[in-house]
Amino acid sequence: MLEESAKQLFATHCKAEHVRKAQQTGEIETLLNELVHAGFVDALVPEADGGAGLSLIDLAPVLFQAGAHAAPLPLGDTIVARTEPAVPSGSGAVAIAPGPLETTAKGRMLSNVPFGRVASYVIARSPADWHLLPLEEATVLASPSSGILGADLLWPHDAPNGLTVERQDWFRIGALMRAVEMAGAMGRLLEMTVAYAMEREQFGRAIAKQQAIQQQIGEMAEHCYAARISAELGLAGFTDPSASAIAKSRVSEAAVRVGAIAHAVHGAIGITEEHDLQLYTRRLVEARIAYGGESYWNRELGQALLNTTDSSMEFVLSVSARKKMPIDL
Amino acid sequence: MGFSAEFSRKMAEKGWLGLSIEKQYGGQEAGFFRRYVIVEELLAAGAPVSAHWIADRQSGPLIQRYGSEEQKQRYLPGICAGQSFFCIGMSEPNAGSDLASVRSRAEKTVGGWLLNGQKIWTTNATRSHYxxxxxxxxxxxxxxxxxxxxxxxxxxxxxxxxxxxxxxxGDAHFSEVFFKDVFLPDDTLIGDEGAGWEQVTAELAFERSGPERILSSIVVLEGWLNWLRATPQSHDEKLGRAIAHLATLRELSISVTARLAAGESPIVQAAIVKDLGTSFEQELPVMIADALTADPRLQPPRSLMETTVFVAGAAPSYSLRGGTREILRGMIARGLGLR
Structure with missing residues (x-):
């Protein structure tokens, strides 16, 4: 049910034309309002405080749909941020800064903040604690290194510090949400690639009939399925850093192959600005390296295992323990 | 996977065989997930489970699903007691990936069938009863x-x-099996005559999705982890990647088991698990062999080197048995509507 209503919402308010417009102007108000009205944005807030009182894994279908429509906002990050008392209701989108707040000659600066162009607030480390900073007084500087929707954010030296937030693991949350987004986008890329292979003809027949194409798309489907299930593991084990590490590492690795095969099958048309493929594949390229790539999270995971006395199987079982086995079946 | 008839009988005494088989046939009626949990522990420990493996994984469930009442009473109690061992007669010299081209032929005769032909690559044929x-x-x-x-x-x-x-x-775990005028009584036909393809397809979903499609090389990973703890080195990243893959594969395998348990036949999902799982099992000994020799000043334990070399040698078979990589990807493509 949640999945159907999310699907409908994004299909109406997050079409390719909306995504393109948001990329040009940073404008996301209609989509954000719809997400608030649907109850998705405050879904983790307890019912007593006006939210839906759900847990993050319940929202997996909504977050995957956001990825599948290249939603131009940090939905998962905002949903978690709304559980912070410091974040006012009706606060707009909340981005997470991957690096610390730095003092420069021009002012106080956050570099390369994903979704910095569309956010109303950003959560950032400065220097020891995490703070909530409003973007009202900030200068938003889009740059090629910040990505499609990302930006450098600059405040005057005398800008207030912002309120402290309770959670201290925002970098990891940013990584997990990018993994979930990528898994959603990969599902959409698989659909697009299958459809294109069946319609595109070469050598007198649909390229889908070529074994070489079938083998590539078969492999692509494997990576999509693996990405989705490891993203679910990350959401189910939300409080476990190793579950997030598994999700970000595994999904990022899958994203490389999925993006490559999607482009290989689409051929030259997929390289054009006009074709929608790039709305997804460029986001994969960015999300893969946002908040740590595979190497970083693999190292974290390896160190976490070495710091226990667990066998590798015991370690894996402890991470998935939060996902209940359907033992009654 | 070691073979020990005694170990299999002890498993049965513990009530750890026939977990998905009904009680009236000697099973436990405990469901697929109890079996999953037990099997996972056995494989991770490198237990000698080969004797009962095929009977417990697929022959028993197949007979329970398609067999007659009389057949269930005849075969299932022996499987659950760890006393009847089964092997799989699918591949033939000219029917490997192209399984539908099998030529072994049973001709109708009075009271049964007369079988002539040959099977090959049959695991445990010399040590099985059926x-x-x-x-x-x-x-x-x-x-x-x-x-x-x-x-x-x-x-x-x-x-x-x-x-x-x-x-x-140098091991002899598989065989050729020849049939010359072998009489098969009428009541040894399982399911409907002519429905063999559909039944074998359903059976393969059991064969392709279990934890053994992930854990064939796990003993190498555990051995390497022990050595890394005893002799710290900078391989955290490689170790972590193995864990990310292992955890994901386990989730995939469990999700397919859930569908099997719900009575579905998740053929495409099982193919996905098998291809990803065997790719991981094949990469593991390759990666670990490199890591073990990354610093010539360090001497890895002899037994770990031996196991790694042994598994690396056997690993190419992982993506052959139970359906080759190309066949599996073709099945996935068919599931997506491409063919």
């Missing part, structure tokens, strides 16, 4: 999926001859 074989009962190889049936063949019957084949590591 084979469930896919054979042609009507038409010709050109009829493809039509005219195939499954029989339970008593391997002690006259006319059955088994010859072991040594593998590249």
């Amino acid at each position: 084979m469930i074989a896919l054979v042609r009962t009507s038409g010709s190889a050109a009829d493809r999926h039509q005219g195939l049936s499954q029989f339970v063949i008593d391997l002690s019957a006259p006319g059955v001859e088994i010859r072991e084949i040594k593998d590249l590591n």
